[in-house]
Amino acid sequence: MLTTFAVTAFVMIMIPGPDQALITRNALAFGRTAGLLTMLGGLIGLAVHATAAAVGLSALLLTSATAFTALKVAGVVYLLWLGVQSLRASRRTAAAVAAPDVPPERRSPLQHIRNGLLSNVLNPKVALFFVTFLPQFLPTHGNTLGRALLLSAIFAGLYVLWFSFYNVVVARIGALLRTPRIRARIEQVTGLLLVGFAVRLAWQQP
Numbered sequence: 001m002l003t004t005f006a007v008t009a010f011v012m013i014m015i016p017g018p019d020q021a022l023i024t025r026n027a028l029a030f031g032r033t034a035g036l037l038t039m040l041g042g043l044i045g046l047a048v049h050a051t052a053a054a055v056g057l058s059a060l061l062l063t064s065a066t067a068f069t070a071l072k073v074a075g076v077v078y079l080l081w082l083g084v085q086s087l088r089a090s091r092r093t094a095a096a097v098a099a100p101d102v103p104p105e106r107r108s109p110l111q112h113i114r115n116g117l118l119s120n121v122l123n124p125k126v127a128l129f130f131v132t133f134l135p136q137f138l139p140t141h142g143n144t145l146g147r148a149l150l151l152s153a154i155f156a157g158l159y160v161l162w163f164s165f166y167n168v169v170v171a172r173i174g175a176l177l178r179t180p181r182i183r184a185r186i187e188q189v190t191g192l193l194l195v196g197f198a199v200r201l202a203w204q205q206p
Contacts, residue, residue, distance in 0.1 A: 005137045005151055010158045012129070018079060018119045018197045023163055024170055025086060025190035026112055032171035037112035039163040043156060044113070045120025050152030053130035054145055072202070074122045079198035082115065086191030090184045 019042045027035025120126050134151050138144050 001137055002151075002154070006154055006158065008133075009155045010162065012133075013155075013159050013162050018082075018123065018194060019116065019163070020166070021190050021193045021197070022082070022115050022119055023167055025186060026115065027167050027170040028174040028186050029089075030107060030112070031174070032167060033109075034107070034112045035167035035171055036164070037109050038116040039160070039167060041113035041116025041118075042120050042163070043116070043159060045117045045123075046126065046156055046159060047152075048121055049127045049130050050149075050156065053127065053134060054148040054152060072124050076198045076202045078118055078122045079194050082119070083191045083194035083198060086187045086194060090187035090191060 019039075023035050023038045023042075026038045130152070134148060137151055138147050
């Protein structure tokens with residue numbers, strides 16, 4: 001059962017989503033450390049949802065349409081904000097090509113962590129994953145809480161494994177392609193993807 005869960009979870013983690021878009025953008029634009037910090041924020045967000053699901057709090061999203069809608073609206077607004085920020089950054093970066101003396105944009109480690117954290121915490125689809133997918137692998141009797149925490153830990157470990165590898169690959173590509181013109185294009189594409197994810201999330205039903 002654990003093997004089935006691990007394989008299924010790993011496939012789901014690899015499916016492109018907001019996390020992958022943000023990690024790609026930050027790793028290419030700001031380097032490997034930025035990508036890892038974004039992943040760390042996403043991991044903290046997963047831990048919040050996993051812990052809440054393990055103790056039964058996230059089940060409210062399945063029983064309360066109001067709670068689901070409130071979290072969904074917050075997630076949509078945040079993804080739209082990230083998308084607009086990326087599109088604005090692409091214009092600033094493109095302008096730097098014509099004005100090379102302008103210093104590049106700087107971001108603090110906390111900003112990268114915050115990006116990943118809020119991307120997951122405000123995404124009701126992540127919460128629903130933990131309250132709909134995990135129960136299929138829980139025993140009907142015995143230490144259900146302990147098994148839920150174990151499965152959540154396995155999911156978190158696979159998340160770190162995949163995105164650590166992914167971040168290294170992206171950062172190496174970035175070392176070759178990190179020019180103002182390419183960076184502007186990356187930020188533009190990421191912005192459009194995040195806006196697209198926001199639109200898709202807006203149509204998500206509980």
